[in-house]
Amino acid sequence: MMMKKAVFTALLSTSALAAFGVHAADTELNIYSARHYQTDEALYGNFTKQTGIKVNRIEAKEDELLERIRNEGANSPADVFITVDVSRLAHADQMGIFAPVKSALLDERIPANLRTERWFSFSTRARIIVYNPELVKAEQVQSYEQLADPGLKGKVCTRSGSHPYNLSLGAAMIKHNGADETVKWASGLVDNFARAPKGGDTDQIKSVAAGECGVAIANSYYLARLMNSTKPDDQAVVDKIKVVWPNQHSWGTHINVSGAGMLKSAPHKEAAVKFLEYLASDEAQAYFANGNNEWPVVASVKVDNPALDKLGKFKADSMQIGELADTVAQAQKIYDRAGYR
Ligand SMILES: [Fe+2]
Known part of the structure; x- marks a missing residue:
């Protein structure tokens, strides 16, 4: 009897809890990012402060990260893939690495022409x-x-x-x-x-x-x-x-974008969605966009950037x-x- 109980307790890993319908919250998040700027420390640090979720980052060139995700396959530890350029995001999507994300918050914050079912734009250029x-x-x-x-x-x-x-x-x-x-x-x-x-x-x-x-x-x-x-x-x-x-x-x-999506194989899906939603928050939008002199996708967010102020407003292509x-x-x-x- 004692023996049985010990085994049962040991089985109460995250996946076992999930199987019983009990949810253990993610405490970690693995981000593969092709963006790395000075403002990123504050960007990731604030997410951890708000959620208690530890962020592990792998940073490399855009095409290297995608190659890495491809090689790791279903065992990839990556939860979120962040990269620049719609052709790269589309390529990643065509490889089938992204999972659909349903989020009322992302739908509300990001203009419809700047998101898809599986990946989202967070800044524009x-x-x-x-x-x-x-x-x-x-x-x-x-x-x-x-x-x-x-x-x-x-x-x-x-x-x-x-x-x-x-x-x-x-x-x-x-x-x-x-x-x-x-x-x-x-x-x-x-x-x-x-x-x-x-x-x-x-x-x-x-x-x-x-x-x-x-x-x-x-x-x-x-x-x-x-x-x-x-x-x-x-x-x-x-x-x-x-x-x-x-x-x-x-x-x-x-216009082109910096964007991100959650991986189909993500081990921390709840944390991944939380992070994508965080990227659409006022604070994160300002960091994310300003880090590379880009415009936030959330229209109400103001970025303090003299060059962008000077360049002023323009009519952008409104295509999806x-x-x-x-x-x-x-x-x-x-x-x-x-x-x-
Ligand atoms: Fe560039």
């Missing part, structure tokens, strides 16, 4: 146009489509066409203008290149300032970072360039962000055929 007013006229560069006009021959710079940021933009172009128009656009863009794509978005902005390129495409936070920098070199770059919110008279500026997933692969094919490497 815009794909903007920067130009050198000594080399191109403002009216030549008001839309993405215009960057393919023959008048800009030898003037356009971008990073690689196979980078997720440009694939997501291509996916949006296909959605709005159709595949045929996007084929023409991609080849016009390539014809206009000042040089073969190289470097990151910041390099494109610097090359515009230096006059090597007349116009370039870049994510807004790279420009905001330069604007907020106190380095004289960065300020000199900002002084040389002008900024355009593309497509204000058509479908709006293409998850729908871009449909055309990312097609965008890659179109770019390949156009020689946009």
